[in-house]
Amino acid sequence: MHSGRMRALAIELWYFFIANARASYFGAFLLSLFLLTEIVAVPFISRYDFIFLAAIAFQVTALLMRFESPKEFFVIILFHILATIMELFKTNPEIGSWTYPGVSQTWFTLYTVPLFTGFLYSAVGSYISRAFLFLNLTYERFPATIHLWVLAVLIYVNFFTHHYTYDLRYFLFAYAVIVFFRTTIHFQVYRKRCSMPFLLSALLTAFFIWIAENLGTFTKIWLYPSQIERWHLISLGKLGSWFLLLILSFALVSIIYRERIRG
Numbered sequence: 001m002h003s004g005r006m007r008a009l010a011i012e013l014w015y016f017f018i019a020n021a022r023a024s025y026f027g028a029f030l031l032s033l034f035l036l037t038e039i040v041a042v043p044f045i046s047r048y049d050f051i052f053l054a055a056i057a058f059q060v061t062a063l064l065m066r067f068e069s070p071k072e073f074f075v076i077i078l079f080h081i082l083a084t085i086m087e088l089f090k091t092n093p094e095i096g097s098w099t100y101p102g103v104s105q106t107w108f109t110l111y112t113v114p115l116f117t118g119f120l121y122s123a124v125g126s127y128i129s130r131a132f133l134f135l136n137l138t139y140e141r142f143p144a145t146i147h148l149w150v151l152a153v154l155i156y157v158n159f160f161t162h163h164y165t166y167d168l169r170y171f172l173f174a175y176a177v178i179v180f181f182r183t184t185i186h187f188q189v190y191r192k193r194c195s196m197p198f199l200l201s202a203l204l205t206a207f208f209i210w211i212a213e214n215l216g217t218f219t220k221i222w223l224y225p226s227q228i229e230r231w232h233l234i235s236l237g238k239l240g241s242w243f244l245l246l247i248l249s250f251a252l253v254s255i256i257y258r259e260r261i262r263g
Helices: 002-023 025-039 047-064 070-090 117-134 145-161 169-180 198-218 236-253 258-262
Strands: 138-140 184-187 194-197
Touching (some): 002 025, 025 117, 070 117, 070 145, 070 236, 117 198, 145 169, 169 236
16 A cells, blocks of 8 residues: 555656656756857857857747747747846946856847847746646635736836845745735646645745756856856855746736636
8 A cells, every 4th residue: 555655656746747847848948058058169159149049949949839829928028028128237237236258249139138038037937837737737815916916016126126225025025925825826747636835836946946047157158246256056045036036927927827827
């Protein structure tokens, strides 16, 4: 009996892993490009331009082959626009939150921002969007739409304003906990219907994004000021920023999955 339960659990975990791998395929593709271009020099084109063109080709192929729907593609475009605006601000020399070492040799760039960077944030939105399908997500006691969007707008604005005024992140953490404390995610990838608190799910996802971010800086795609002379792991304190970004991302994805969320 015990071995049977262990086997059933192993099967469920395997299907859960496969479903998450399918949902995160765009992010995995970008990370593979980071590693590839770190190991192999791309001829005739800059590293950032190669990643940008490869990401576009990937998305167009996914759309044409119907791996992604037009509404998922819409979310990716929306993420790209909002992310590029934030990147322009954060990489401004007067702010200098992070830098892109090879930007001066890049054709597809906007001031201090290589245009591929919007895809980094789009990959997060793509994962959330595809998780609705591959994990068969439903939500219980989801908060009112007004709270979700007020929180999302405050998070996005605070990414800019905290450089000049009071940082609202602790207020935003508290707001997120109050709003989502009772929200539960239900998911199913094989036979068993499982559940998890929304806040725990967001925190775990933020941790995996933190791992991916460390891979990005290790391959010198971008660098924080403290990493320019010697690379080191990014502080776990960055989990807070990714947690807030996930709330913002979820608000954007909710535009196209409103019925699934309320259902």
